[in-house]
Amino acid sequence: xxxxxxxxxxxxxxxxxxxxxxxxxxxxxxxxxxxxxxxxxxxxxxxxxxxxxxxxxxxxxxxxxxxxxxxxxxxxxxxxxxxxxxxxxxxxxxxxxxxxxxxxxxxxxxxxxxxxxxxxxxxxxxxxxxxxxxxxxxxxxxxxxxxxxxxxxxxxxxxxxxxxxxxxxxxxxxxxxxxxxxxxxxxxxxxxxxxxxxxxxxxxxxxxxxxxxxxxxxxxxxxxxxxxxxxxxxxxxxxxxxxxxxxxxxx
Amino acid sequence: xxxxxxxxxxxxxxxxxxxxxxxxxxxxxxxxxxxxxxxxxxxxxxxxxxxxxxxxxxxxxxxxxxxxxxxxxxxxxxxxxxxxxxxxxxxxxxxxxxxxxxxxxxxxxxxxxxxxxxxxxxxxxxxxxxxxxxxxxxxxxxxxxxxxxxxxxxxxxxxxxxxxxxxxxxxxxxxxxxxxxxxxxxxxxxxxxxxxxxxxxxxxxxxxxxxxxxxxxxxxxxxxxxxxxxxxxxxxxxxxxxxxxxxxxxxxxxxxxxxxxxxxxxxxxxxxxxxxxxxxxxxx
Numbered sequence: 437x438x439x440x441x442x443x444x445x446x447x448x449x450x451x452x453x454x455x456x457x458x459x460x461x462x463x464x465x466x467x468x469x470x471x472x473x474x475x476x477x478x479x480x481x482x483x484x485x486x487x488x489x490x491x492x493x494x495x496x497x498x499x500x501x502x503x504x505x506x507x508x509x510x511x512x513x514x515x516x517x518x519x520x521x522x523x524x525x526x527x528x529x530x531x532x533x534x535x536x537x538x539x540x541x542x543x544x545x546x547x548x549x550x551x552x553x554x555x556x557x558x559x560x561x562x563x564x565x566x567x568x569x570x571x572x573x574x575x576x577x578x579x580x581x582x583x584x585x586x587x588x589x590x591x592x593x594x595x596x597x598x599x600x601x602x603x604x605x606x607x608x609x610x611x612x613x614x615x616x617x618x619x620x621x622x623x624x625x626x627x628x629x630x631x632x633x634x635x636x637x638x639x640x641x642x643x644x645x646x647x648x649x650x651x652x653x654x655x656x657x658x659x660x661x662x663x664x665x666x667x668x669x670x671x672x673x674x675x676x677x678x679x680x681x682x683x684x685x686x687x
Numbered sequence: 688x689x690x691x692x693x694x695x696x697x698x699x700x701x702x703x704x705x706x707x708x709x710x711x712x713x714x715x716x717x718x719x720x721x722x723x724x725x726x727x728x729x730x731x732x733x734x735x736x737x738x739x740x741x742x743x744x745x746x747x748x749x750x751x752x753x754x755x756x757x758x759x760x761x762x763x764x765x766x767x768x769x770x771x772x773x774x775x776x777x778x779x780x781x782x783x784x785x786x787x788x789x790x791x792x793x794x795x796x797x798x799x800x801x802x803x804x805x806x807x808x809x810x811x812x813x814x815x816x817x818x819x820x821x822x823x824x825x826x827x828x829x830x831x832x833x834x835x836x837x838x839x840x841x842x843x844x845x846x847x848x849x850x851x852x853x854x855x856x857x858x859x860x861x862x863x864x865x866x867x868x869x870x871x872x873x874x875x876x877x878x879x880x881x882x883x884x885x886x887x888x889x890x891x892x893x894x895x896x897x898x899x900x901x902x903x904x905x906x907x908x909x910x911x912x913x914x915x916x917x918x919x920x921x922x923x924x925x926x927x928x929x930x931x932x933x934x935x936x937x938x939x940x941x942x943x944x945x946x947x948x949x950x951x952x953x954x955x956x957x958x959x960x961x962x963x964x965x966x967x968x969x970x971x
Contacts, residue, residue, distance in 0.1 A: 491864055513866065518788070522807070544785075557759065558757075559813065559815055561787060562813070563787040563809055563810045564808075567808045567811055590813050590817070591813065591814060593811075601812050601834070602834055603833075604808075604831070
């Protein structure tokens with residue numbers, strides 16, 4: 437019998453759900469929960485999804501987090517990562533140090549770019565990712581420090597910035613989900629501003645609003661984030677035998 | 688004709704003020720022995736173009752960078768390069784040009800093809816445009832009339848990359864999982880100062896002993912000098928010859944946090960020749 441699901445397991449499912457319906461594209465997760473999400477989606481309801489070892493290979497079957505005992509199904513060196521992402525055949529779930537109501541994100545720097553107060557990762561692939569394919573976000577600590585009125589540097593393009601670009605960009609730009617330790621959010625509103633889609637068990641809408649530095653919409657269908665099924669819970673245990681998810685999200 | 692030179696002979700051909708491309712990616716297969724030789728030289732005031740790792744950190748710490756054109760600077764297993772972070776927060780790199788990772792590839796590719804620019808959507812609408820006001824847009828001449836970003840070609844005066852094997856004329860081989868963009872760095876550099884360091888120089892007829900012909904992506908027309916430099920990528924990874932030296936990298940990153948410990952790190956590892964460095968690493 438699989439163990440009783442905890443918060444980290446609900447979040448793993450929420451991350452996996454971001455990839456539902458993606459089919460035969462590269463499902464790429466940056467960090468433990470997103471990586472677990474992509475691999476969990478592939479192990480359960482999204483069997484055609486392609487996942488990598490984070491080095492240079494697509495892997496077949498279940499690859500537990502932290503394991504290198506892999507079955508290579510293809511090769512994906514960085515040049516082909518860029519080709520696949522510019523070709524739109526990819527969905528990334530990544531972190532963000534700041535995010536605003538339109539989904540502009542910042543992983544680059546806090547303070548001015550010419551001399552940052554804090555140098556973070558830099559823009560990395562964020563600009564190219566967000567303009568070419570689906571990008572979802574995982575925010576482990578939902579707070580007003582992260583959910584801000586405006587980002588210091590737009591390493592990722594949000595809906596208001598995309599709306600000023602070409603018709604092609606507007607048709608292809610999509611930020612499917614923002615998963616946090618409190619809730620699941622999306623941009624499926626009229627003006628593409630952020631809304632709460634579901635609350636994790638025990639979390640209230642007031643708590644989410646208090647932890648957010650701008651006004652959130654609330655989905656008419658607001659629900660509780662779902663728990664994994666027994667089959668999904670077994671897959672989570674298989675994919676994260678070292679229980680790294682509980683270290684990232686203690687109950 | 689043999690192109691074999693030592694790291695110091697390679698660096699002696701460079702001049703201050705040059706634009707230098709550095710291959711590898713983060714803390715992976717970096718031409719570290721050539722970087723160490725550069726640290727021993729008086730060459731300074733450089734424009735450095737790279738997917739940065741400790742190469743950028745060391746050159747920042749030595750105050751040799753005037754302009755940095757980069758996709759990122761990271762140690763991979765340690766997310767932030769400590770010297771780079773200090774240099775950015777201290778405002779000590781006079782000119783920074785930060786690109787999206789794919790934009791940098793496009794600039795190098797345009798440079799290698801002798802085109803003035805290549806169009807892309809990567810970067811449009813992002814902060815990269817806000818902080819690089821020199822970037823220009825271009826309108827598609829076809830019916831779509833789409834407005835795209837024109838990434839300007841990057842050309843370099845000198846280039847360092849590190850490979851697993853080379854022959855004495857510069858035909859070179861990577862045996863690891865990824866060539867990164869090393870071929871583009873070499874192709875976008877003017878003839879004269881294109882240096883490949885390698886783990887081992889082998890006879891031309893032995894180049895296929897350890898890998899298939901697919902690994903021969905760098906030919907001798909792309910290379911002016913070959914440096915045999917065993918363990919030359921240390922402490923970055925050089926698969927399959929060796930993995931990253933994580934404990935040394937941690938020592939490096941820890942030392943970099945404080946001027947005093949950094950001074951002592953320099954004295955222990957970087958004050959002498961490449962042979963002295965390798966000896967000090969072995970003696971740890």
